[in-house]
Structure formats: C-alpha cells, structure tokens
Amino acid sequence: MLRRGWFLPIAAVLGFAFLYAPIVSLVLFSFNENRLVTVWTGFSLKWYGELFRDPQMINAAILSLQIAAIAATIALVLGTLAAVALVRFRRFRGRTLFSGMVSAPLVMPDVITGLSLLLLFVAMESMLGWPQGRGILTIVIAHATFCTAYVCVVVQSRLSDFDRSLEEAAMDLGASPVRTFFDITLPIIAPALVSGWLLGFTLSLDDLVIASFVSGPGSSTLPMVIFSKVRLGVSPDVNALATIIIGIVAIGVLIATIIQLRARPKKARA
C-alpha cells in the first residue's frame, strides 16, 4: 500500500476552505441586522423582508425563472438529439463540424456569444422582420443555445456508458428505432436528462453577460438587476437573495447527485 502523506489532505482542506469561506460569510451576513454588511450587530430577517417588498427584484426573478425553464427545456430536446447523433451515429458527413459546434459554446467567452447573437438578431430583423425587437424571446434563444452544449455533454457521457445490447435486443424483437428510443433508451438516460435540465436551468438563471447583450428595454433579468446594484457597492438585500439562491441550488444539486448515484450503483462499485 502506498504511504499516505499529509500534503494532499491539507491541500484539499485549504482548497475547500478557500471555495467555501466567502460563501459562508455571505450567508451569515444576510442575517445581520446592520446595514454595514461586515459588522455583526444582531440576528435579523429584515433584509429578506426588504427583498420581497422590492418589485424590481421580484419581477426580474419571475422573468429569469420563466426564461430559464423554457431555455432549459429547449436545450434538453436539442442536446439529447445531438448526444444521440454523436454517440450512436458513428460516421456521418459533417461530424467534425457538428461536434465542434456542440462543444465550442462551452468555452466560448460570453462577450463573444452575446455580441454575435445580438448582431445576428439585428441582421435577421432587418432582413426577415423577425425577431421583432429584443426581449424574452431573444434571451431564451441565446440561453437555449449554450445550454444545449451542456445538456449534450451530460447526456453523451450517460449514453456512451450504458449497455447497448439492451437496445439491440429491442430492435431484434422488432421494435422500430423510435420505439426503442422511447421504451429502452429514454428510461435509462433519464437521470442524465434530469441533471442536464437542472444544469441548463441554473446556467440560464446565472447568466449576466449574454442576457445583457440580447435583452431589450423592459426585460431585465435577475443577474442584470443584481449587477447594477452590486456595482454601486455591497447591499444586504443582495446577500439575502444570494442566500436563497444558494439554498435552492444546494438542494437541487443534492437531489441530482442522489439520483445519479442511485442510477448507477452497479457500475460505480466495480
């Protein structure tokens, strides 16, 4: 057996402390009574109350949740189709271009994605008359595009490590490819679909840069409102909002992880 040094555990503990200390302090100070975010004067929920009385924040949150739900759903369909094509169709014309287009949005700097889509929408509007102006529709399209890439990666890894003989058996028994997909493949990759959708949803909810480019007047998403507030300095109601979002995300990730772990116990233990 290999010697276990002290270096790795200590490095890991320090690393995790670095990742979590700012988040923990943010959450703690959201319950602080004082307006000066850093001086602790007493426990209070007043910033949460203030948050829910701020119509700008509430409207932006509702808008962002709607956009995220629609964009994640579109991305789920497109990303799954793309993953099936990449994993199941060994060879087809334009495969390199296709796989490049699927994975490039993952790393494309946000400012380029945002600017390029805005310029596309402007060009399309002047040539085709669609989309008229910019707003929810254009943000949904932009978010669905980069979320597709993420969904595809998640579904791809699930598709490539499950037993293909199940699909082959179904086909041998006379099921059409479509039937095989819905009866065999879909239930097996369902956990990946859930986590892909959740990933798309949170990424859409988080995006500031791309949405800033493609949004129009009256369609300010939550990150846009937060950014304009934060730019002016620290405000405790943003702490409260951040705490709520982090709580929701933590629960979501926890559920997604449990689903994923339950779904592949046979393989993981090997």
Add this chain to the structure above:
Amino acid sequence: MTNTHEPTYPPPRRLRPWNAVEKRLARVGITGRMLVLAAPLLWLLVFFLIPLFVVFGISLATKQFGRPPFSPLLTSEEGTVQLTLHLNNYIRLFTDNLYVAAYLSSIRIAFIATIITLLIGYPMAYAIARAPGPWRNILLMLVILPFFTSLLLRVYALTGFMRGNGVINQFLGLFGIEPLVMMQTDFAVYVGLVYTYLPFMILPLYTNLVKLDASLLEASADLGARPVRTFLSITLPLSLPGIVAGSMLVFIPAIGEFVIPSLLGGPETLMIGRVLWDEFFSATNWPRAAAVAVAMLVVVVVPIMLLQRAQGAVVEK
C-alpha cells in the same frame, strides 16, 4: 369466443404511425438519422456558427448614427451593387495602444491565473481521486456545488471578503495588523479568477487521475523511487491530458472575462472582455466591438483546439 386464460399482449399500436411516416420519408431519401440530426444541427448553425460570420461581417463596417448604428456592407445604386469594407477597425486594433495593451494584459492575467488554479486544483483533484469511495462523491459534489452557484454572486461574496472593512481585514485587525488594500487591484482579479474557475480545473483533472492505475505507483515505490520521483515520472506525465483540458477550461473563458475585472479590478485593470463591453455599451461602436471580438476569437482558437484534443484523450483512457 373469449380466451381469458391466455395472456393478452397489447398490440404495439402506440408508435405505428411513426413507421408509416418513416417509410414515406425514406421514399424521398430522408432517413430517421437525418431527422435526429436536423434540429440540433440547424439550431447550432443558425444561432452559433452564422453569428460568428455576422460578427466578422460587421467588424468590416463603420460606425454611423441611426438604427442599426453601423454602415451597410452592401449598397445598391442604379443597378450596381457596391460592397464597402472598412478595415479601419482592425487598423485601430493594431495601432491604438489601448487594444494592444488590453490583449497582452488579458493573456498575461489569464495565463498567471491558470497556473495558480492548476497549482491549487491539482492537489485537490488528486486528494479527491485517492479518497475512499463514499468520501469521493461527497467531495466531488462540494466541488460541483459552487459551479452551479451564480458566478456573479460568488464574485460578490468575494467583494464582501476583501473590502477595506471586509472579513479578512477584520480578522487581521484582531492581531493589530493594518488593513490591506485588496479590492480594485490586479490581486483581487487573480483571486476572483482562481476562485471562480477552480471547479473547471478540478473536474477534468479528477476524471483523469481517478483512472490512474495504482499498481504503477506501487511498482515504482517497490523499485525504490521516492514519492516525489514517482509523482514526477509517473503520475504527472499520465495526467497530462487532464492538465491540458483543465488549464484550457480556465484560460479560455478567463481571457474574455467581464464580470470579474469590472467588479474586483481597478480602473487600470485592462482586460479585453471589458474593453469589448465598453466599446459596445458605452461608446456604442458596434463595428469596433465586433473587430475586438474577432481578434479575441483568433486568440482563443488555438487553446480551443488544444482542449478538443485533450478532452478526447481524457475520455478515451
């Protein structure tokens, strides 16, 4: 006549219409495969690839007042179509010191941040990969969790940490140490980049290191190599694809980063994402912003290709 004793199988009627549709489409040469491919392919062509060409096209226009705020590339007058290409945006990029300095400083900041992230992320990924089974998943989830939390909010959390009267300075104050100026400096930008992109580094490294064959390490130790030697001649070379993939996943988005330099950096922190943003939103010079984006794409193309190759290698092994 009823045969109740025999099990009855429902006829596979549910998807039968599909078969008819399939047959009809096959007659015109459209296969099921093409249908699966069509939607994502068309979507990505229209909303990912074509926009990049549009950016290139508009980078060859020039700013003018009106809607849209740039000159048309094609104009037709009395039956002649004229194509007007302006190169002045690109000429400005190379001659105006602001742009050259911004590109160089973006590359430098992204590079240094990538190295620091690698130095912090590698031991963490290795520790997680070597952790006992159940711990591994918990630690991995702890890495993924911040990745899901809004970048904006995490950067905001950092500002609360590093401000003049922030958590760090209050802590130092307990020991009578003078408060440090951290916000609005390049230092804060590095902290922000490392903090934000650490999960991007750890995940591919972990995927790579977890597949490392422990018997190789044992063999090396049995042959008398010390841990450092074993690490340098076995672990490190074998984890190279993970190092490249993780580094590129940090470097590429860091180059074009906007939120971090604008919230944590000072006015002198020059980064190209911020220049593009200002060019677009403050100066409303769309063609110039497009030219900045094209030049940024040129900078990230090689790293993106490196990433594609490294990711293939990480997944294969």
